Amino acid sequence: MENNNDILKNAIQNLPEYIPEENVWISIDNALSKKETLTTLPNYTPPESVWNNIEKSLSKSGQPKPVLTIRLKQIMAVAALLLIGLIVFNNLKSKNSSISHSEEWTEVQTTGEWNDNNELKNVLNLICDNNPSVCITPEYKQAKARIEQLEQSKQIILKQMNKYEPNTDLEIMLTKIELEQTGLIKQIMQKTL
Amino acid sequence: MYKLKQYITALLIMIFLTGLQKTMAQVKVHVMSRKINKSINWKPGMTFWLTGERAEIFCATHQKNTIDFEIEIISKNEDRKTAEADLDKMKLVDQVSGKKVSLRNYVELNRGESKPESDLKVIYHVKVPENCKVFISNYFGKTRVIALKSSLTINSKFSPVKLQNIAGNITINSNFGDISIDSIYGTVTLQTTRSDISIRNFSGLLDIHSDYATILLSKINNLTKAAIHADKSNINLNTGDYNRYSYFISTTDSKIIKPDKMHPDIFKEEKTKTQLHFNAKTNKPQITIELNMGIITIEN
Numbered sequence: 252m253e254n255n256n257d258i259l260k261n262a263i264q265n266l267p268e269y270i271p272e273e274n275v276w277i278s279i280d281n282a283l284s285k286k287e288t289l290t291t292l293p294n295y296t297p298p299e300s301v302w303n304n305i306e307k308s309l310s311k312s313g314q315p316k317p318v319l320t321i322r323l324k325q326i327m328a329v330a331a332l333l334l335i336g337l338i339v340f341n342n343l344k345s346k347n348s349s350i351s352h353s354e355e356w357t358e359v360q361t362t363g364e365w366n367d368n369n370e371l372k373n374v375l376n377l378i379c380d381n382n383p384s385v386c387i388t389p390e391y392k393q394a395k396a397r398i399e400q401l402e403q404s405k406q407i408i409l410k411q412m413n414k415y416e417p418n419t420d421l422e423i424m425l426t427k428i429e430l431e432q433t434g435l436i437k438q439i440m441q442k443t444l
Numbered sequence: 445m446y447k448l449k450q451y452i453t454a455l456l457i458m459i460f461l462t463g464l465q466k467t468m469a470q471v472k473v474h475v476m477s478r479k480i481n482k483s484i485n486w487k488p489g490m491t492f493w494l495t496g497e498r499a500e501i502f503c504a505t506h507q508k509n510t511i512d513f514e515i516e517i518i519s520k521n522e523d524r525k526t527a528e529a530d531l532d533k534m535k536l537v538d539q540v541s542g543k544k545v546s547l548r549n550y551v552e553l554n555r556g557e558s559k560p561e562s563d564l565k566v567i568y569h570v571k572v573p574e575n576c577k578v579f580i581s582n583y584f585g586k587t588r589v590i591a592l593k594s595s596l597t598i599n600s601k602f603s604p605v606k607l608q609n610i611a612g613n614i615t616i617n618s619n620f621g622d623i624s625i626d627s628i629y630g631t632v633t634l635q636t637t638r639s640d641i642s643i644r645n646f647s648g649l650l651d652i653h654s655d656y657a658t659i660l661l662s663k664i665n666n667l668t669k670a671a672i673h674a675d676k677s678n679i680n681l682n683t684g685d686y687n688r689y690s691y692f693i694s695t696t697d698s699k700i701i702k703p704d705k706m707h708p709d710i711f712k713e714e715k716t717k718t719q720l721h722f723n724a725k726t727n728k729p730q731i732t733i734e735l736n737m738g739i740i741t742i743e744n
Binding site: 349350351352353354355356357358359404407408411413414415416420421424427431 | 470471472473474475476477478479498520521524531563565584586602603604620638656
């Protein structure tokens with residue numbers, strides 16, 4: 252058993268005592284009286300028809316509806332607001348700017364055949380090789396400069412050619428350039444050969 | 445020598461023919477387009493400036509005091525994403541600064557962005573008040589102006605220009621872009637290089653400076669005065685009645701073709717230079733032509 256039983260008893264006896272205040276006893280008394288009142292409340296059993304009605308209404312609505320938590324409701328409200336905002340924004344935007352997409356079949360326009368200016372250089376070189384004195388004449392130099400200037404314009408046009416649309420106007424310009432270049436070479440030939 | 449000539453001629457024919465050849469293939473193309481509509485209030489004295497690049501410009505007038513424009517930017521590519529991305533690279537800016545309303549499009553590349561691979565085009569449909577002064581610049585596009593009654597200035601490169609029912613002061617500078625003018629009343633100044641010119645139904649003052657052009661004037665019944673300075677060009681005058689006007693023509697290395705019954709007051713030919721005056725001492729409206737290397741044809 253306890254070795255120090257006497258010491259322990261002595262210590263308990265010497266513990267300080269506290270007396271609760273009056274209002275503590277009053278509140279305990281009130282709580283106890285409420286409990287007693289509840290036990291004395293009358294019991295009611297609902298009639299059979301009430302249970303039948305409840306059963307009917309449950310079978311009509313099928314499974315019970317999921318209960319929405321407050322957070323889910325908030326998320327849905329924010330989403331609805333965003334959706335409305337998006338619709339209003341798109342409507343406002345479409346009045347000034349709208350992007351559309353379509354597809355079409357078209358012929359690819361190639362420009363490679365316009366790009367070959369080697370033939371022209373060959374002709375000029377041929378004239379010079381055959382008659383070197385021609386290449387130092389002012390007429391030749393002037394014509395050559397014009398041919399090169401036209402070639403520059405031609406290259407500018409070629410860079411702007413459409414790939415998926417006809418280039419009628421630009422092709423007319425290119426044809427004119429090539430005709431003029433050819434005419435200049437003919438001029439050189441007539442004067443020099 | 446004869447063989448060399450034959451060889452060169454054959455080469456020239458080959459060069460020309462290769463230019464006409466084409467190889468075609470059908471592909472499916474994605475067309476992305478963005479439309480923009482806007483209206484800007486206009487007050488007398490305000491001017492409209494449009495700077496287009498790869499732009500088809502249609503400018504007309506209306507009875508409102510607004511400058512209205514509908515713009516469509518089109519991007520075409522076989523790859524939809526590329527077409528979309530390139531569409532965004534074509535920028536459009538409109539601005540009102542004092543009495544100047546300006547509108548322009550341009551390609552803008554952000555850091556690391558590549559040049560557009562798609563076919564890009566901007567179509568402008570602009571309506572301005574009749575008395576609004578209009579300034580248009582276009583590069584690799586088309587310009588058409590109808591029914592303007594104030595002042596029009598066009599700077600055009602590699603872009604054909606068409607004008608119809610215009611009155612007022614018209615100035616066009618064009619490089620590699622044909623000009624077609626129909627029903628004009630006013631003062632017209634054209635400065636062109638390698639641009640063919642066709643003018644019909646003209647009344648007023650005309651001043652043309654052209655290089656490498658075919659100039660065709662037809663149905664010019666009410667010409668007040670015309671001056672044409674041209675180099676390496678062909679000029680064709682179809683006035684309806686050549687006798688309606690007085691002519692002062694001087695040419696170098698050129699040919700003049702005139703009606704047989706037209707008997708000039710002065711017709712001098714010295715080496716490469718020719719001078720022709722007709723109806724010189726009358727008060728008839730003057731047509732002055734200076735031509736270097738070309739042909740002038742005066743029709744009946």
